[in-house]
Each structure stands twice: as C-alpha cells, then as structure tokens.
Amino acid sequence: MIVTCRQMQDIEARAFERGVSAADLMEKAGCGIAREVWRLFPQPGxxxxxxxxxxxGGDALVAGRELQKLGWQIQVRLSGPLEKLKPLPRGHFDALTDFAVSASPIDVADLPRPVVQLDGLLGIGAVGEMRPDIRALAAxxxxxxxxxxxxxxxxxxPSGLNGDTGEPSVxxxxxxxxxxxxxxxxxxxxxxxxxxxxxLALVxxxxxxxxxxxxxxLLTPELLSGFLPRRRFDFHKGQAGRVGIIAGSRGFIGAAVLACGGALRxxxxxxxxxxxxxxxxxxxxxxxxxxxxxVVKDYRDVLDMRFDALAIGPGLGFESEDEILNVIQYASMPAVVDADAITMVARTPVSVFLTSTPPRLLTPHPGEMARLVGDGSSHxxxxxxxxxxxxxPGNTLLLKGARTVIATESSPTFFNTTGHPGMATGGMGDVLTGVCAALAGQGIPLHQAAGIxxxxxxxxxxxxxxxxAQLSVLPTDVIAHLGAAFGELE
Ligand SMILES: NC(=O)C1=CN([C@@H]2O[C@H](COP(=O)(O)OP(=O)(O)OC[C@H]3O[C@@H](n4cnc5c(N)ncnc54)[C@H](OP(=O)(O)O)[C@@H]3O)[C@@H](O)[C@H]2O)[C@@H](O)CC1
Ligand SMILES: [K+]
Structure with a gap:
C-alpha cells in the first residue's frame, strides 16, 4: 500500500493510541534500515x-549504531545545536560511542571506503521548503x-522531496x-x-x-516470496514448465541466447x-x-506444439511479421511479448489483442510504449x-525504466524497487523476457511473474x-546472479 505523509502520520497516531511505543518503532525502523544498507554495502567503510x-535523524542514529557493530566508522554532521534534537534521537545520540561530530564538511579522501552518508535530515514531518541550515547540508x-x-x-x-507529490525542491x-x-x-x-x-527498500x-x-x-521480497510456489519433492521437469522461445535472427543472435539463459535460471x-x-x-x-x-519453416508451426508458455520477440527482426502476429493472436498458452514483437503489435489494429483469449505480457521500454500508446506517452x-x-483486460503491461511499473486490470499495480544505472546495457530486457516466460510456464500468473x-x-x-563497478555489469552477469536473487525469495 502507498500512503501520503498525512495518512502515515494518522496510522502512526492510531498505533500510539493503542499503546504502541514510538521508541520501539524507531528501533525496528533503524535496524531494518541498517539491514538494507548492509545488503548493498556488505563491506564496512x-x-x-x-x-x-x-x-x-533518530532512524539514522539507530541504523548507524547497528552498522558500527559491523565495523563501520561513524562521523556525524548536525544541522543545529544538540539541544534542538527531539527526545528520541537525543537519547540515541547520547548512547552512541566512538564517533566524531564534525563542524564543517568532511574530507573523505583518506577515510575507509565505501563512504555512505545517511540522510536523516527530514522525513515525513517536513513542512514547506527546506530551511537554509538543512538545505546547506543537503547540498x-x-x-x-x-x-x-x-x-x-x-x-x-530523501530530504527536500515532497513526500506526497514527489516534487524535488532545490x-x-x-x-x-x-x-x-x-x-x-x-x-x-x-x-x-x-x-x-x-x-527503494521498505522496512x-x-x-x-x-x-x-x-x-x-512496492515489490518487496516479502510480497514476492508469496508468489513463488513451493515444489513437491517428486516434482519433475514436465511440471516445471515447457517454455518456447521465439527469438533471434541474422545479426541478433545474442538476444536469443540471453532470453534462453534467463529462462533457464x-x-x-x-x-x-x-x-x-x-x-x-x-x-x-x-x-x-x-x-x-x-528449426521451424514458419513460426506458426508453434501453434501445434505443446508449450506451457512462450517468449516472443528478442532479436527477431521484422521478416516474419505476419507469422509472429498470428502466434501472438492464436497461441493457446500465456506469452511474453517483447522487443520487435511489441512494435509489430503497435502497428496492428488493437482488436488483435482484444480477441486473443490467453493472457499476454507486453514488456515495452519507453520508446516501444510510445509506439503502443501514441500521444498517451506524455502521461x-x-x-x-x-x-x-x-x-x-486480462493482459499485463510491464513498462521498463528505472522504476519499472507493472499493470493488469483488477490487480494492484506494482512498482519495482531493485536495480541500478549499470543496467542501462542492451540485452537486459532479453533476460527479463526469458525469466518472465519461465515463471509463467510454472503456472505463475503473468502479473506476478512480471513482478518477480x-x-x-x-x-x-x-x-x-x-x-x-555497476557500469561493468552485463546481462550475462545478471543471468549468473539470478540464482542468488531467487535465493532471497525462498
Ligand atoms: N512513520 C512512522 O511510523 C515512523 C517514523 N519514523 C521516522 O520519523 C520520521 C518523522 O519524524 P518527525 O515527525 O519527527 O519529523 P522529521 O521528518 O524528522 O522532521 C521534523 C523536524 O524537522 C523540522 N522541520 C520541519 N520542516 C522543516 C523544513 N522545511 N526545513 C527545516 N526543518 C524542518 C522540524 O523542526 P521545527 O520546525 O519543529 O523546529 C522538526 O523537528 C519519519 O520520516 C521516519 O524517518 C520512525 O522512526 C518510526 C516509525
Ligand atoms: K531523509
């Protein structure tokens, strides 16, 4: 569930009326934050x-205390006199040991790496524009x-972000x-x-x-692990999904290889x-x-084959457009439609989709989305x-981006939380297509499969x-580490 700051404060106030302790909540929040920092920065600095x-700031202090136990060295920058700290953060500040308060910007050149700064300046209690003291620290x-x-x-x-509208201030x-x-x-x-x-991470x-x-x-491990079915001990490969991948053409061989790798993992x-x-x-x-x-002479041959799910599109080119559109329209199993196949759908009368009974998952990037929705892409x-x-209705759309969004009629829209700018490399989408098709082949509904x-x-x-470095991460690295990622959902 997504809330406004006011709704969050009301939920908090009602909990306090029931006797929930604010100190307890801060303790849990700070420990949870420390865990998320550790996930991305396991080596202390x-x-x-x-x-x-x-x-x-209290959240930052509790998280700092927990991370200190793992070997992190702590420095503190205060926005004003200590006396101004509210009682809870003041208590955590007084209890913290082995740290230095710096009165001026910290030179990190010779300090242990990584350098991680916790922004505990303003949370949902912020009112109006950042005042100069806070704004200077944010800068x-x-x-x-x-x-x-x-x-x-x-x-x-993030301090300075309007928690309700997302509008960033200077x-x-x-x-x-x-x-x-x-x-x-x-x-x-x-x-x-x-x-x-x-x-993004949620505690x-x-x-x-x-x-x-x-x-x-928000897509969180807690939510997603509930979508992954447990396998019976006598499970066999016929039950794990037969996935057909229609991908690859002259000059675009790699896309097919990546989709296959994603499906396997x-x-x-x-x-x-x-x-x-x-x-x-x-x-x-x-x-x-x-x-x-x-080898198929005509992609429509797939219509007579037994698959539990299809992936259609990576590196396909446009030579067999009619065949591909027929497969998207008539294949009797769920299908993930990506890349060139999305462009084909975009230039086809929409009724093709409305008449196709089995569900389809389209995974456009913003450029492909613009082809699908025309003027709507300014929304x-x-x-x-x-x-x-x-x-x-019945179909699912996964709009790629730094904050991938997944929508299906009558289902809660999902916002992805994971990833980094190093994923801006060709081929990442091909892996995703293979992964989603494999999950669909295991009987997971497309909306959930797209989320996972x-x-x-x-x-x-x-x-x-x-x-x-993030910028060095390749789609093949993503395939190699999918197992570790899935491990966090088990
Ligand atoms: N929700 C939950 O369940 C839980 C919430 N928790 C945490 O508490 C956070 C909310 O804490 P909060 O209410 O103390 O407010 P917070 O955001 O720290 O800032 C308020 C202070 O900033 C000041 N100030 C205000 N506006 C300003 C401005 N524009 N520019 C400059 N200063 C400004 C204002 O000072 P004043 O105006 O009163 O002098 C006031 O003292 C929440 O985001 C989460 O991190 C968890 O610990 C536990 C569970
Ligand atoms: K903050």
Missing amino acids: TLILYLGSGNN EMNALRLEQHAHTVAMDI DCVIADLTVTVAHGKSGLIADAAVSHVGR PLAELTVEDDGGPQ AGAGLVTLLVKEEVYELLAAKVPPEIMVK PRLTQAESWAQAF GAWACGRAAEIAALSQ
Whole structure:
C-alpha cells in the first residue's frame, strides 16, 4: 500500500493510541534500515550521519549504531545545536560511542571506503521548503556524492522531496537508496522523484499494518516470496514448465541466447528455442547445453506444439511479421511479448489483442510504449501502464525504466524497487523476457511473474555489482546472479 505523509502520520497516531511505543518503532525502523544498507554495502567503510532535529535523524542514529557493530566508522554532521534534537534521537545520540561530530564538511579522501552518508535530515514531518541550515547540508551531501563518489541512503524519504507529490525542491537530496518505513509514500513513486529516490527498500512494521486499499504496491521480497510456489519433492521437469522461445535472427543472435539463459535460471523445466533455418547453426552452437534448438519453416508451426508458455520477440527482426502476429493472436498458452514483437503489435489494429483469449505480457521500454500508446506517452508512467491495462483486460503491461511499473486490470499495480544505472546495457530486457516466460510456464500468473522477474533481474544486477563497478555489469552477469536473487525469495 502507498500512503501520503498525512495518512502515515494518522496510522502512526492510531498505533500510539493503542499503546504502541514510538521508541520501539524507531528501533525496528533503524535496524531494518541498517539491514538494507548492509545488503548493498556488505563491506564496512565510513558512515556519515546527517541529522536534522526530528525522528528522521533518530532512524539514522539507530541504523548507524547497528552498522558500527559491523565495523563501520561513524562521523556525524548536525544541522543545529544538540539541544534542538527531539527526545528520541537525543537519547540515541547520547548512547552512541566512538564517533566524531564534525563542524564543517568532511574530507573523505583518506577515510575507509565505501563512504555512505545517511540522510536523516527530514522525513515525513517536513513542512514547506527546506530551511537554509538543512538545505546547506543537503547540498553538501549531493556534492560529496557527485565529487567524491560517496553513496547516499535516505531515511524514509530523501530530504527536500515532497513526500506526497514527489516534487524535488532545490538541493533536494539525491539518494542511491531510499529505505522507507512502514509503507511506501506516494511521492517516492512519482516520475519526477525517480533520480532522487534511487533504489527503494521498505522496512515493514507489523504494528503499523492496515487493511490494504487495493492500490499500487512496492515489490518487496516479502510480497514476492508469496508468489513463488513451493515444489513437491517428486516434482519433475514436465511440471516445471515447457517454455518456447521465439527469438533471434541474422545479426541478433545474442538476444536469443540471453532470453534462453534467463529462462533457464528462472527454473524452466524444458526450454526450446525456435528458429529459422538460416540461424540454426549459429544458435545451436551458442546457446547453453540445456537448451533445445528447433528449426521451424514458419513460426506458426508453434501453434501445434505443446508449450506451457512462450517468449516472443528478442532479436527477431521484422521478416516474419505476419507469422509472429498470428502466434501472438492464436497461441493457446500465456506469452511474453517483447522487443520487435511489441512494435509489430503497435502497428496492428488493437482488436488483435482484444480477441486473443490467453493472457499476454507486453514488456515495452519507453520508446516501444510510445509506439503502443501514441500521444498517451506524455502521461505519467503509472497512467500509461494502467490505461493500457484497462483497455486490454486480462493482459499485463510491464513498462521498463528505472522504476519499472507493472499493470493488469483488477490487480494492484506494482512498482519495482531493485536495480541500478549499470543496467542501462542492451540485452537486459532479453533476460527479463526469458525469466518472465519461465515463471509463467510454472503456472505463475503473468502479473506476478512480471513482478518477480523485474525484481529478480534488478536484484541480480545489484549482487553482480558487489564485486565490480555497476557500469561493468552485463546481462550475462545478471543471468549468473539470478540464482542468488531467487535465493532471497525462498
Ligand atoms: N512513520 C512512522 O511510523 C515512523 C517514523 N519514523 C521516522 O520519523 C520520521 C518523522 O519524524 P518527525 O515527525 O519527527 O519529523 P522529521 O521528518 O524528522 O522532521 C521534523 C523536524 O524537522 C523540522 N522541520 C520541519 N520542516 C522543516 C523544513 N522545511 N526545513 C527545516 N526543518 C524542518 C522540524 O523542526 P521545527 O520546525 O519543529 O523546529 C522538526 O523537528 C519519519 O520520516 C521516519 O524517518 C520512525 O522512526 C518510526 C516509525
Ligand atoms: K531523509
């Protein structure tokens, strides 16, 4: 569930009336934040706590205390006199040991790396524009990030971001990771906020659980693990899904290989790559040994084959457009439609979709989405995805981007939380297509399959970046780390 700041404060106030302790909540929030920092930064370095006067700074202090136990060295920047700290953060400040308060910007050149700065300046208690003292510290954090490669983690919301609208004010903190507490805040998923929020994580607080409103949801491991079926001990490959992949053409061999790799690592029982004669030799030599490669004269031959799910599109080209459109329209099993196949759908009368009974998952990037919705592409991403889903009930749309959004009519819209800018490399989408098809082949509904797929690919890319720079992460690295990502959902 996504809430406004006011709704969050009301939920909190009602919990306090029931006797829930604010100190307890801060303890849980701070420990949860520390866990999320550890997930992305498992090697300890230097932690700089930027503290405002409110409870947002308390979260940073508790997280700092926990990370200190793992070996992080702590430095503190205060926005004003200590006496201004609210009682809860003041208590945590007084209890902290072995740290230095710096009265001026910190030179991190000789400090242990990584340098991570916790933004505890302002949370949901912020009113109006940032005041000069806070704004100066926010600007300092951004400069440290930009000029000295420090990483920024926002407590609850990035300071200076309107928690309801997502509008960033001047000098709004640019976070690499925002760990939000109890519930996602509406401003965090606004298009304008994406580059200030960065990677998202949610620390659920059982005491602040409320009845779900059916609205958008953040993709979290807690939510997604419920979508992954447990396998019986006597499970066999026929039950794990027979996936057919229609991909690859001359000059676009790699896309097919990547889709196959994604499908394998997402647990498909049998993966068959269906290709035309001209690329058979090349692809048969290039795909992993677990893949069967089958030559088809006409892609429509697939309509008579037994598959549990199809993936259609990566590296396909446009030579067999009529055949592909027929497969999308008539195949009796769920299908993931990607890349060139989306462009084909976009230039076809929409009735093709309305008449196709089995569900389809379309996974456009913004350029392909613009082809699908025309003028609609100027609308907010959430509106684009939900409008398309309303127009084509039963089908699912996954709109790629730094904040991938997934919509299906009558289902809560999902916002992905994982991933990093190093994923801006050709081929990432091909992996995702294979992953989603494999999950669909295991009987997972396309909406959930898309959610698991987006989260797992992003998380795999994060794990791949633990041992190398983000910008060096390749789609093949994502495939190699999918197993670790899925492991976090079990
Ligand atoms: N939700 C939950 O369940 C839980 C929430 N928790 C955490 O608490 C956070 C909310 O804490 P909060 O209410 O103390 O407010 P917070 O955001 O720290 O800032 C308020 C302070 O900032 C000041 N100030 C205000 N506007 C300003 C401005 N424009 N420019 C400059 N200063 C400004 C204002 O000072 P004043 O105006 O009073 O002098 C006030 O003292 C929440 O985001 C989460 O992190 C968890 O610990 C536990 C569970
Ligand atoms: K903050």
